[in-house]
Amino acid sequence: MATATFDSPVTTREPTSIPWYVWCAALAVTSVTIGAHWDVSWHRSIGRDTFWTSAHMAIYLCGVLAGISCGYLIMRSTFAPTAEMAASSVRVFGFRGPLGAFIAAWGGIAMLTSAPFDNWWHNAYGLDVKIISPPHTLLMLGIFGVEIGALLLILAHLNRETAPSPSLQWLLMYIFGLMLVLTMFFRMEYTWDVMLHRAGAYISIALGVPLYYAAMWKASRHRWSCTLMCAFYTVAIIGFILILPLFPASPKLGPVFQPVTQFIPPKFPILLIVPAIALDLLWRRYGESNKLLVSLVSGPLFVLTLVAAEWPFASFLMTNAAKNRFFGAGYLDYGTPSFSFDATRHFVDPQHGLALWTGLGEAMLFAAISVWLGLLLGDWMRKVQR
């Protein structure tokens, strides 16, 4: 039984301007996306850093922005709420506020907790040279919390509107695009261009990335949502490739195998936009059908279109023609030995035949499961109003 406990000035409504805290959350996600790539570039170009590098500050600014803005929003909603705030809040241990604010604040606290943890980790076990470690995982969970919080803040507004506001839809797709950038960032070790002729790269992408597509498509109500989300991802990475090398940098750590004179950018983005177009077209017609069937078709479609595009493109990236400012295949970090696969532009143990197709079969299965979970999540997100 639902009973109204508030006067309800806010039900569904016409599109309105985007609130300040949504902008803050979007800025937080933007900041961490830039900071994370800047930091990796820093380690590949200069090597040595401190806690106080600008790249680290950009990462932790995400936690600070999310923590302060959403913390303020929760305090305001709890102790001095407007009627709209009171009506569109959830309750967590006596505090009130939008669900997204709680999740983003949680993410901010997790990010800030990871900082001393990571610092201690370096002192205890040495500076970690791999991305996946316990303190980094806590940091990633925190970032993920801020991203999800930002999404839900936008979605709550979007879902309360009588007609979807284009500006909120675009902001939602922008945030999803940056989430895609970050989720691919964490797969970097498996999707390096010299790994792209092995099934492992596609399995790592199939594990989770199609979930973003499906959730995005369901939640945004935009017919080209997957394509636009992937366009944001592609433009962001190409932007890093074009911008980072403009700044000088030189190694401050040995061993130095490559003479580096400027910041080293990331590898060219994976062609995720190809399966995005395919899935947008498929879901436009069949997206609201039985979720299981949609997933079973979408998973293989995702993997096959991705492999069809990426496999020959990866071959191109191994050529001298890709060693330019745009494709960036010639950028090598200072620690890359001249005999390495990356330096000699050769694929690492390329797979063929049964081994490849067995792996791709696994990838299709994982992609189908990811799509199914994404559709469920998207349905849930579409109903969030607070």
Add this chain to the structure above:
Amino acid sequence: MMRTRISFLLCAILCLASPSWAHVGSPDVYAEGNAGPYKLSVVIRPPLVIPGVAEVDVRVLTPGVSAINIAPLALVGEASKHPPTADAMKIATSDPNYFTGQLWIMAPGSWQIRFTVDGDQGHGVWSVPLPAAAMGTRQMQRGMGVFLAILGVILVIGMTGIVGAAARDAQLAPGESAPPKRRRSAAIAMSVAFALLVAGVILGNWWWKTEAADYSSQVYKPLAMDATLTSGNRLDLKLKGPTWLFRSRFDDFIPDHNHLMHLYMIRWPQMDVVFHLHPDLIASGEFQLALPSVPAGDYHLYADVVHASGFPETMVSTIDLGAISGRALAGDDAEGQGVPVSNASADATNFTLSDGYSMVWNKPPALVARQPIDFSFVLLDRAGRPAPDTQLYMGMLGHAAFVKDDGTVFAHIHPSGTVAMAALMMAESQNNPTSKQPSASTPMEMPGMVMSSDHLPSSVSFPFGFPTPGRYRIFVQMKHGTTIETGIFDATVS
């Protein structure tokens, strides 16, 4: 039986002693040398963990130095040709001849620190080898642990509450309150979320322990060595590989001041008998030598070798020997005898040798752990004058071994410092591009080695610092005529 027990205890003590590649329990590098016209005294304190930060201190012994830059680079291989951007050392505000700096050491292995010096006499370059390996891991401080635990509890409870709110309130239209069905769903969701979070924490803890164990497996472990006495009073030393980061190699040793292995045999626990011997390699990973006459006792064995990469190692073992009537000492082999360490005075600075010569230690007034000290010794003839017939001993004016009475420290030092001479040669050859690369089989001039025996001084000094407080015995070896002398001194370090 008693000897077996003692040997077991000695082995246990040796195993407990922290390894530190060349030397035992003494990881800091002390070195003296010339960067062009400038003489430098350097202390490098390697990091506990790799990658980590090495602390570098330089005392300039030649006035007029205005700047020192330091860069870490590999000692051998392709990476030795591409130094990273050098860092400027800071000049101490209170002492213009004292410089400090820090360097990141990113990987275990054989490194060198290159010092580039500028001053009123122009430019100079000098490199000091730095064997780098993780030596341990740190425990979390209690305060930090409590702080992180509190934040962890907040995160777990906070997320549980958020999940409850998501299930109960998030999809309600504005102004509605949650019906009982949603409240029940929220309770279930919170219970499941809490269980998953606790499982996540347990899984995270397991992961943390796995990572810690992985790091621990990368902590340096020296080659192991089994010592046995075979027929003909031959000492047989078999090397065994530990499960360390690098695959242990037994076939890549290079000569270090003329010998593949320098073996110190010290009678334990009184340290009253010492031998400095040079076993021969008879097979991959196996050294042998015919023992000279040896008094009965339990002996600690410290064997120094240098790999082709310039990475030095000290292997330790023990052996229980009866009295041996063996060959006469020959070549560079040497022995020394003194009073038991328990009866010796730590204040004595004069050691009378069996042939009437004596050795005098110019002892500093205070000996403090981790402080760089110039250990200076003079060889006097029977009349108490500086020995007129001083000779080079393996190309140097002297050798010294610093041994702590609990067996946790052993360091074999040269006038150029604690670094292996073979590694120093490799580094030196890179400072001067026109010089030939060192060869394992070709003797060449070593830094710190004196190649001419004309007018040799009768004194020698060793840059070193005691790693920890305690009681130490110092064995100093110098040569005059054809006699290799071994002076024995004691020190109490605060």
